[in-house]
Amino acid sequence: MVELPKAQDLREFRKVTPRLHQAEKKLVEDLFGPEIKLITNNNHNSTHLIEGLFGLALDSGLRKPAVFLNAVDGDKKELEPVAMLNRQSFLTELRKRIGFKEEEKEGSMVYSSEKNFSIFQMDLANLRKADETQDKNLNSAGDYNLNIVAGALNELASEMGSVHGFNISPKDIIVGRYGGDEFSLAVVGDISQEPRTIAMIQELIKNKIEERQGYFRDDKDKKTILRKKLLLKGGKVDVIKPPEENNPNSSDKKKIFYSFLRRGLVLSNEQLDFELQYINYKDQGENSVDNYLREVLFDKENEYGSLTDQEKITYLTNRHSELKVPFFLAETKNGGDTNKRQSTLLHFVENYLSDPLLGEIVISRFDLPNHIRNDAFKNIHSFELKLKEIDDNLSYVYGDQVIIKLWQSRLRKILNPYIKEGKVKIGRFAGTIFIGEIGEGLPVEIRNELKNINEVTLDYKGNDIAHSVGYTELDTANINYQSSGFSVRQKTGEVFNKPTEDWIKKVFIRLFKNPDDFKEFQEIYKNLDPEFKYKGQNYFVLIAAKYFNGKRWEARSTTALEVLNMMEGEHAEQIDIVKGLFSQLKPELLEKYKDE
Numbered sequence: 001m002v003e004l005p006k007a008q009d010l011r012e013f014r015k016v017t018p019r020l021h022q023a024e025k026k027l028v029e030d031l032f033g034p035e036i037k038l039i040t041n042n043n044h045n046s047t048h049l050i051e052g053l054f055g056l057a058l059d060s061g062l063r064k065p066a067v068f069l070n071a072v073d074g075d076k077k078e079l080e081p082v083a084m085l086n087r088q089s090f091l092t093e094l095r096k097r098i099g100f101k102e103e104e105k106e107g108s109m110v111y112s113s114e115k116n117f118s119i120f121q122m123d124l125a126n127l128r129k130a131d132e133t134q135d136k137n138l139n140s141a142g143d144y145n146l147n148i149v150a151g152a153l154n155e156l157a158s159e160m161g162s163v164h165g166f167n168i169s170p171k172d173i174i175v176g177r178y179g180g181d182e183f184s185l186a187v188v189g190d191i192s193q194e195p196r197t198i199a200m201i202q203e204l205i206k207n208k209i210e211e212r213q214g215y216f217r218d219d220k221d222k223k224t225i226l227r228k229k230l231l232l233k234g235g236k237v238d239v240i241k242p243p244e245e246n247n248p249n250s251s252d253k254k255k256i257f258y259s260f261l262r263r264g265l266v267l268s269n270e271q272l273d274f275e276l277q278y279i280n281y282k283d284q285g286e287n288s289v290d291n292y293l294r295e296v297l298f299d300k301e302n303e304y305g306s307l308t309d310q311e312k313i314t315y316l317t318n319r320h321s322e323l324k325v326p327f328f329l330a331e332t333k334n335g336g337d338t339n340k341r342q343s344t345l346l347h348f349v350e351n352y353l354s355d356p357l358l359g360e361i362v363i364s365r366f367d368l369p370n371h372i373r374n375d376a377f378k379n380i381h382s383f384e385l386k387l388k389e390i391d392d393n394l395s396y397v398y399g400d401q402v403i404i405k406l407w408q409s410r411l412r413k414i415l416n417p418y419i420k421e422g423k424v425k426i427g428r429f430a431g432t433i434f435i436g437e438i439g440e441g442l443p444v445e446i447r448n449e450l451k452n453i454n455e456v457t458l459d460y461k462g463n464d465i466a467h468s469v470g471y472t473e474l475d476t477a478n479i480n481y482q483s484s485g486f487s488v489r490q491k492t493g494e495v496f497n498k499p500t501e502d503w504i505k506k507v508f509i510r511l512f513k514n515p516d517d518f519k520e521f522q523e524i525y526k527n528l529d530p531e532f533k534y535k536g537q538n539y540f541v542l543i544a545a546k547y548f549n550g551k552r553w554e555a556r557s558t559t560a561l562e563v564l565n566m567m568e569g570e571h572a573e574q575i576d577i578v579k580g581l582f583s584q585l586k587p588e589l590l591e592k593y594k595d596e
Helices: 007-016 022-040 044-057 087-098 127-131 141-159 195-210 250-262 269-282 288-297 309-319 321-332 338-353 368-373 387-393 396-420 444-451 485-513 515-525 539-547 553-566 572-592
Strands: 066-069 076-079 101-105 108-112 117-123 173-177 182-188 213-217 225-229 238-240 379-384 424-429 432-437 455-460 463-468 470-475
Touching (some): 044 338, 087 117, 087 182, 108 250, 127 213, 141 182, 269 396, 321 338, 387 539, 396 432, 515 539, 515 572
Antiparallel strands (some): 066 076, 213 225
16 A cells, blocks of 8 residues: 655655646657556546656656847747657657567576667767857757757657658657757667668758757857857767677677667667677676676666565655655556556656666756755765766776666665665766755765765776766755756756866876876877777776867866866876876867867
């Protein structure tokens, strides 16, 4: 039996599930109409509440109007919210529509699907420049531009059959926001065998986005805002398909591909080759991929997997009081199968709302401002691993393991009693895990334990790598955020920026204390060859150096210089060397990334 919800539980539910706009209601109804009807029996009030819960499958960064004061013609531009799935929901929907199956047979994972599919992926160019473009009310042009792209993709999806003549049912098209500046459009069916069709869709997507204009700060006059054509990175739309049977190592690559699809990531064929090379290096045995899947996917410390459905519901409602409302409605509705209603709701929560790596319901980056604005947290603790650098330079397989290790071996062990009592909420965005304290907050000794997490160590190709963990604790209680949206954005930014500053400081201290590491850092940093293959084994140094000479070098080196200026003193000589390096390489980096 679900505990009777209290007034506070209902208030929490309404905080977490904002009212749906018309476009959102339509998408939620299209996707989840039968489930909502089953749970609510068409009761108006219950339907309204349950629709709000299912709305959490949508990308929350697009769920508010995009506003920008047009400095070009003095007009205020406001775009309606866009209804679009977030990455996890996009991939969950894809798995559902292709008939994805994942089974364990004799200790091995077996994957299959009833239908083929193709995913068209695109990145919006110059988002960082747009993010830095603000109107007089500090609205970001980045949010405005992203809204335009999302709306364009939804428009294209609705036109694919009726306007462009493709023999593709609307039910076989899924659109989602894959990341900050990344979007995906999936087509379920056998078009993967039709190169002409794929090329036509790629061209349509490119034209649909690049025929629109957004706002950007003038590169020469930083005070001037211009309307400029939106562009895709590299001017291209990538296509990702499951590994084909006739390719080398297709069976192993297919297992890796689907294991990542299950955990919220899509890998290209080149990335699969890279991952297979790492897995085979790690385990030279005949069943190396099966061994990897068994090691990574079977969480022996996770008590949740062994629970019955009713026990899972108790587990979830104890940790997330807002879930008492929908589960109570599913249990108390007259008629029908109560167990089926609750199981349907449980399936949604597990597949659409639970983080596939942490195994917990998490707050997204875009939901965090609402929690801060509503004064939900006493403090926020934020931890940063440079996941993209680990993924790009070492392995996606390994990157997942590092995140899981930080969570399972450190954070969950410290916080588990408080998670069970609903005294903290957990969030994750890529390599950042943040913890919000609720109510009276955590004891001082627990906060100190969190503060003392400086690194997490994991083996990579026979070498133990100590990955630095950036950390910050932010006081978010008793601040009046209602008067200024800027205060909320500023505090939200600190959740992600402050641990990065701490990570940079920790990395440089480690480098400065070891002259050999510092020398190798300099040599790797100077190397801008895109075909560069690291031959050494000092992977900590590799990640540190590549962090500062990639596409985001300018913002990262600017932050690094601010951090280094606060470290002046003991390491003054090494700091001067780093400053000189940044200055020396700046012209080459400007040239290399001028179009990014």
